[in-house]
């Protein structure tokens with residue numbers, strides 16, 4: 163079954179030719195089906211990004227989550243990418259050349275882990291949904307398979323990165339999230355060195371993550387988003403439960419691979435988190451953490467009803483330059499697909515139970 167679903171990307175029990183025909187018939191008669199979340203709507207951006215509404219059915223309802231395809235990755239993840247290049251798997255010498263009829267040479271898929279989110283970050287559109295439900299491991303891995311299939315990705319040849327940064331908080335759906343990673347690594351054949359999971363700082367989740375064996379552990383990104391507990395508690399109320407020091411202490415338990423770094427994501431909110439003194443404070447905080455780390459800056463993407471403003475390009479540049487001057491490796495994550503509501507923190511709107 164795993165071979166059929168995750169290697170051959172079969173969506174119909176009748177096509178599971180790895181099982182004998184009489185067995186397939188018996189399974190069908192007993193009511194078994196096979197399948198995966200289905201792409202039911204596609205939004206295409208001028209920059210090549212595609213946002214998908216992916217339908218996840220259970221016995222009672224069909225809900226949609228969002229998955230995003232970003233050809234050529236995104237600016238901020240470039241740091242991730244060049245890094246994995248150094249340590250990740252390489253093309254086998256002498257193997258057939260990559261088919262060149264693709265419009266992209268590498269790509270990143272942004273994957274959802276829950277329908278909605280319970281965390282309530284004040285700047286995030288997904289928060290407005292509240293948590294509808296957890297996705298199953300099959301639904302999380304299935305989103306990826308649906309996109310690989312649509313894009314004709316050749317696993318093992320094409321450079322595809324996964325970021326678990328879509329709707330939801332992966333570490334509040336920990337068991338299903340990690341089960342999905344194991345499916346994606348062991349059955350689909352993707353490398354955990356090309357995967358990054360982002361968390362808002364769920365300490366018990368990070369504790370568990372620290373125990374994962376390296377052969378299935380993705381890279382870790384922490385949504386820092388503020389220079390200190392006071393400001394972070396305002397923009398991310400969850401900080402009152404798990405403050406910055408508790409998060410850092412737990413992140414230190416993760417046994418990083420050689421050259422691996424932890425990413426700190428930092429959303430720049432105009433006037434609230436994007437000032438020069440904020441940059442200095444962030445640099446101090448990151449340096450004092452003692453962690454091999456880098457910072458991914460994200461200019462806030464607007465959404466209806468969210469009371470923040472986008473930072474000016476000058477503020478973004480000033481912030482970046484200060485971090486670099488203070489010795490912190492810093493990347494700027496380019497917004498992708500803003501015109502189709504696919505950029506960070508813009509995934510929301512599309513939860514219409516159809517059954």
Ligand code: SAH
Pocket residue numbers: 285286287326327328329330331332360361362384385387427428429460461462463464465506507508
């Ligand atoms: N729940 C996880 C992963 C999904 S959010 C987490 O919070 O880390 C992925 C990233 O998008 C986070 O770093 C978050 O801070 C950021 N983000 C959320 N809303 C945003 C917005 N409106 N503009 C830019 N980034 C945003």
Ligand code: SF4
Pocket residue numbers: 279280281282283286287288289328329330331362507
């Ligand atoms: Fe949830 Fe992440 Fe959005 Fe916060 S930023 S509400 S944790 S999806």
